[in-house]
Amino acid sequence: MAIARHMVKVNGVRRTVKADGDMPLLWALRDHLNLTGSKYGCGAGLCGACTVHVDGRATRSCQVRLADTAKKTITTIEGLSKDGTHPLQKAWIEHDVPQCGYCQAGHLMQAADLLQRVKAPSDADIDEAFRGLVCRCGTQPRIKKAVLAVAKAGARK
Amino acid sequence: MNPREANTIDRRRFLVVTAAAGGALLVGLHADDASAKTRKHAKPPPAAAPVRPNELAAWIRINRDNSIEIAIPRQEMGQGVSTSLMMLLVDELDGDVARVTTYQAEANQKYGPQGTGGSQSIKQSWVPLREAAATARAMLLQAASLTLKVPVQDLTVDKGVITHAPSRRSLRYGELAAAAASLPKPENVATKSKEQRKLIGKPMRKRETRDVVRGVQLYGIDFKLPGMLVGMIERTPVPGARPRYDAAAAMRIAGVVKIFEVPAVADKPLFIRGGVAVLARDTWSAMQARHALNVTWDGGNANEESTLVAAKQAEAVQRPGAQFASFGDIDGALTIPDLVAVAAEYEMPMLAHATMEPMNCTVQINKDGTVQGWGPSQNPVRAQQTIAKLLGLDQAKVTFQPLVMGGGLGRRSNSDFAGEAALLARQADGAPVKLLWTREDDFRFDHYHPMTRAKVEAWTTKDGSLVAWRHHLASTPVGSMFALAPGTGPAAFESAGIGDGFLYDAPNASFRFSGVETATPRWWWRGVSWVYNVFAVESAIDELANALNQDPLAYREQLLSRTKQVTRVQKHARGDEEIVLDHARMTKVMQEATQRIGWNYQPGPGRGMGLAVYEYDGSYAAIAAEIAVDAKAGMQVKRIVAAADVGTIVNPLALEAQIVGGVIFGLSSSLRERITIEKGRVAQANYGDYEVARMPDIPPIEVILLENGAAPTGAGELAVPGVAPALANAIFAATEIRVRKTPFYAARPELKPAV
Numbered sequence: 001m002a003i004a005r006h007m008v009k010v011n012g013v014r015r016t017v018k019a020d021g022d023m024p025l026l027w028a029l030r031d032h033l034n035l036t037g038s039k040y041g042c043g044a045g046l047c048g049a050c051t052v053h054v055d056g057r058a059t060r061s062c063q064v065r066l067a068d069t070a071k072k073t074i075t076t077i078e079g080l081s082k083d084g085t086h087p088l089q090k091a092w093i094e095h096d097v098p099q100c101g102y103c104q105a106g107h108l109m110q111a112a113d114l115l116q117r118v119k120a121p122s123d124a125d126i127d128e129a130f131r132g133l134v135c136r137c138g139t140q141p142r143i144k145k146a147v148l149a150v151a152k153a154g155a156r157k
Numbered sequence: 158m159n160p161r162e163a164n165t166i167d168r169r170r171f172l173v174v175t176a177a178a179g180g181a182l183l184v185g186l187h188a189d190d191a192s193a194k195t196r197k198h199a200k201p202p203p204a205a206a207p208v209r210p211n212e213l214a215a216w217i218r219i220n221r222d223n224s225i226e227i228a229i230p231r232q233e234m235g236q237g238v239s240t241s242l243m244m245l246l247v248d249e250l251d252g253d254v255a256r257v258t259t260y261q262a263e264a265n266q267k268y269g270p271q272g273t274g275g276s277q278s279i280k281q282s283w284v285p286l287r288e289a290a291a292t293a294r295a296m297l298l299q300a301a302s303l304t305l306k307v308p309v310q311d312l313t314v315d316k317g318v319i320t321h322a323p324s325r326r327s328l329r330y331g332e333l334a335a336a337a338a339s340l341p342k343p344e345n346v347a348t349k350s351k352e353q354r355k356l357i358g359k360p361m362r363k364r365e366t367r368d369v370v371r372g373v374q375l376y377g378i379d380f381k382l383p384g385m386l387v388g389m390i391e392r393t394p395v396p397g398a399r400p401r402y403d404a405a406a407a408m409r410i411a412g413v414v415k416i417f418e419v420p421a422v423a424d425k426p427l428f429i430r431g432g433v434a435v436l437a438r439d440t441w442s443a444m445q446a447r448h449a450l451n452v453t454w455d456g457g458n459a460n461e462e463s464t465l466v467a468a469k470q471a472e473a474v475q476r477p478g479a480q481f482a483s484f485g486d487i488d489g490a491l492t493i494p495d496l497v498a499v500a501a502e503y504e505m506p507m508l509a510h511a512t513m514e515p516m517n518c519t520v521q522i523n524k525d526g527t528v529q530g531w532g533p534s535q536n537p538v539r540a541q542q543t544i545a546k547l548l549g550l551d552q553a554k555v556t557f558q559p560l561v562m563g564g565g566l567g568r569r570s571n572s573d574f575a576g577e578a579a580l581l582a583r584q585a586d587g588a589p590v591k592l593l594w595t596r597e598d599d600f601r602f603d604h605y606h607p608m609t610r611a612k613v614e615a616w617t618t619k620d621g622s623l624v625a626w627r628h629h630l631a632s633t634p635v636g637s638m639f640a641l642a643p644g645t646g647p648a649a650f651e652s653a654g655i656g657d658g659f660l661y662d663a664p665n666a667s668f669r670f671s672g673v674e675t676a677t678p679r680w681w682w683r684g685v686s687w688v689y690n691v692f693a694v695e696s697a698i699d700e701l702a703n704a705l706n707q708d709p710l711a712y713r714e715q716l717l718s719r720t721k722q723v724t725r726v727q728k729h730a731r732g733d734e735e736i737v738l739d740h741a742r743m744t745k746v747m748q749e750a751t752q753r754i755g756w757n758y759q760p761g762p763g764r765g766m767g768l769a770v771y772e773y774d775g776s777y778a779a780i781a782a783e784i785a786v787d788a789k790a791g792m793q794v795k796r797i798v799a800a801a802d803v804g805t806i807v808n809p810l811a812l813e814a815q816i817v818g819g820v821i822f823g824l825s826s827s828l829r830e831r832i833t834i835e836k837g838r839v840a841q842a843n844y845g846d847y848e849v850a851r852m853p854d855i856p857p858i859e860v861i862l863l864e865n866g867a868a869p870t871g872a873g874e875l876a877v878p879g880v881a882p883a884l885a886n887a888i889f890a891a892t893e894i895r896v897r898k899t900p901f902y903a904a905r906p907e908l909k910p911a912v
């Protein structure tokens with residue numbers, strides 16, 4: 001548990017965090033880098049509220065040690081797009097997806113990962129992709145609708 | 158005081174329209190004695206007396222530059238209240254939505270009720286907010302008429318611009334604000350008719366979504382102040398236990414500032430556990446320090462077991478219990494020959510709220526003795542009062558700013574977490590402290606939805622006349638979490654949908670209650686007592702239909718067609734209340750839901766449909782579900798249709814979200830959720846052992862919103878209670894197995910789908 005300087009590349013910017021290397025990435029982002037968009041929901045990899053992209057893949061940031069992020073590229077919800085115009089962000093607004101919104105950063109990051117891998121996801125693909133996430137407000141039907149709408153628009157291009 | 162005004166919110170508040178600095182117009186309430194700050198007025202000032210803006214809880218502020226600021230006194234937790242209350246005000250004002258900003262009002266009794274729960278915000282705001290805005294609009298029109306020297310009736314208003322068409326002149330609200338504020342306030346201004354409304358009834362998206370999708374919406378947990386410490390508490394796992402711990406080891410963790418014990422606070426309804434507290438410079442240090450403390454506990458009451466509570470409840474419902482409502486004479490009625498009888502008992506476990514954002518609250522004690530609090534709360538005034546009380550201060554010394562909640566679900570109506578934050582801040586030498594619960598804290602130290610058992614006996618004639626209904630509810634009551642007012646019945650917080658609220662017309666009925674106390678605290682949970690009462694009633698109605706060999710839909714239609722409405726008078730310490738159960742509205746909702754699902758009681762082998770109908774504080778809902786059961790794959794919910802009648806619809810987009818969210822919440826608890834107490838401790842700690850519904854559990858959900866001219870009633874909890882009985886009834890239709898206990902997957906493991 002030694003305090004050390006850790007270099008992390010977050011949302012395209014190199015940043016330094018002086019902290020315990022065992023600190024989960026989630027708390028480094030939230031407490032040290034002032035990126036509070038990634039949320040704490042369980043701290044145990046069970047809810048997905050903390051989901052970010054590590055080297056492009058959806059990852060639970062509460063399950064990644066800060067010390068293990070040195071050579072990785074991290075994208076958080078704040079970096080999903082420059083100005084909130086990622087097609088998923090636009091679809092989320094269009095479909096009025098969030099209720100309390102707390103889980104939505106995780107859902108958006110998971111959705112972006114899904115659409116990168118599967119251009120035209122089926123219902124079952126979506127069920128599987130989001131199985132690891134929790135939304136207590138019950139926004140899942142609108143999430144599904146928004147993801148399918150973005151996939152469809154992507155297919156048209 | 159004008160009596161009409163007096164009745165709009167409460168007797169001590171005046172609607173005020175007044176001027177503010179910079180030529181702005183304020184519309185809001187002035188309280189003569191309701192808040193500590195204004196209590197010094199010996200006598201209520203006359204309504205016409207000038208009111209200083211800072212004494213006014215302003216809902217609307219119209220600025221000279223034409224912008225409109227709206228204070229949202231109710232609490233936002235995703236239900237969209239900041240959008241819908243804004244719609245009520247701006248529609249009636251004929252303001253320009255594009256120029257409106259909203260903000261969360263700070264805790265202040267001057268605003269009227271700020272507590273948000275029980276699906277009450279729209280219902281209670283409907284008249285006073287629209288009347289306030291209509292009054293302001295009338296004054297702006299009057300000011301325009303005086304300025305332009307034309308009669309009011311020749312003016313038209315749209316989006317904050319008043320136009321005199323014949324002379325092609327127009328004035329903006331901002332230009333008129335100061336002049337309007339100086340006019341005498343008109344009385345009894347009419348609000349708009351349905352046809353005149355421009356916003357109410359039309360879908361409006363939540364504005365907050367722009368911030369949410371960029372990750373910049375600020376929740377309580379995100380709140381930061383310079384020099385802020387993070388506080389955590391290793392709480393006493395069973396009441397009365399004493400800790401042993403290694404404070405030195407915890408202090409060696411980098412970033413740890415202080416270790417100390419916090420006392421338990423037994424005050425109702427807080428039930429603060431106490432324990433060993435950590436103050437640290439960041440969250441991770443605080444978490445590690447908790448670990449390093451290596452706390453072990455001696456003594457305390459470790460005897461509580463869910464199984465024992467269940468056994469006590471099973472025993473209690475066999476005894477007479479306390480009767481809280483009755484009609485007719487059951488014993489006399491049972492002499493009717495050839496009755497068909499059904500008797501069954503229905504059980505539900507304790508449930509956790511598990512809001513996605515765990516409890517948190519920030520408190521700072523300033524050098525000058527004032528205290529500031531910030532946090533997600535469904536009841537900011539209660540949070541403010543709790544902080545003041547635990548610090549031994551006058552309420553006027555404490556401010557509390559509510560922050561956006563990552564879910565409320567009833568949990569945040571309590572203020573134990575605000576009290577804990579105050580206890581930690583007291584040890585922080587003036588530094589602000591953000592108290593944070595981990596998810597494990599949140600599951601283990603929740604104030605839970607009560608555990609219940611209902612025994613129902615019902616008798617019907619062979620042709621389906623409901624003759625008698627005997628209902629005995631045993632619950633670990635929410636009511637005993639409060640110091641209840643004298644005269645409050647034992648079942649006051651447990652009897653929604655039964656007793657005088659019983660939907661059906663049973664000429665002979667008796668409703669009884671037995672409280673089974675536990676050391677584990679209980680609290681309101683989305684849907685409150687409707688959840689267990691509707692489960693019992695709508696399951697038993699289904700059992701009656703089956704005993705009569707009738708289709709449950711046809712049976713309900715027949716039951717509801719006998720009377721147009723049932724009216725019962727409920728006696729309260731505060732006066733009598735009339736409960737009207739409108740069978741025509743109920744029937745309509747039921748027919749819409751069943752038509753949409755294509756009602757067919759047994760649509761095929763291993764398939765079934767189930768129905769539940771109920772009234773919820775003036776709102777009506779019907780839930781129809783279709784399920785499939787397969788010996789290998791378990792149960793699959795195929796479809797759920799929810800039909801709702803909540804009177805006038807304010808924002809259909811938000812209403813649909815509330816109904817869908819309610820269905821999913823009900824689905825989650827019916828299928829999966831359960832808190833158990835073992836050796837005095839809650840056995841579940843995280844989303845791994847407390848299962849909730851996730852994407853694969855969720856079937857297509859269709860919502861039917863019935864437009865109805867009646868004043869709006871609540872929607873936030875409406876859909877929750879119908880899901881468990883609709884599913885249980887569908888399971889019976891598909892399998893002839895009656896499930897009388899939730900969660901269904903635990904009660905009937907063969908139903909649980911294989912992953």
Ligand code: FES
Nearest residue numbers: 041043045048062
């Ligand atoms: S906080 Fe990381 S999965 Fe829940």
Ligand code: FES
Nearest residue numbers: 100101135136137
């Ligand atoms: S929107 Fe509230 S938890 Fe998902």
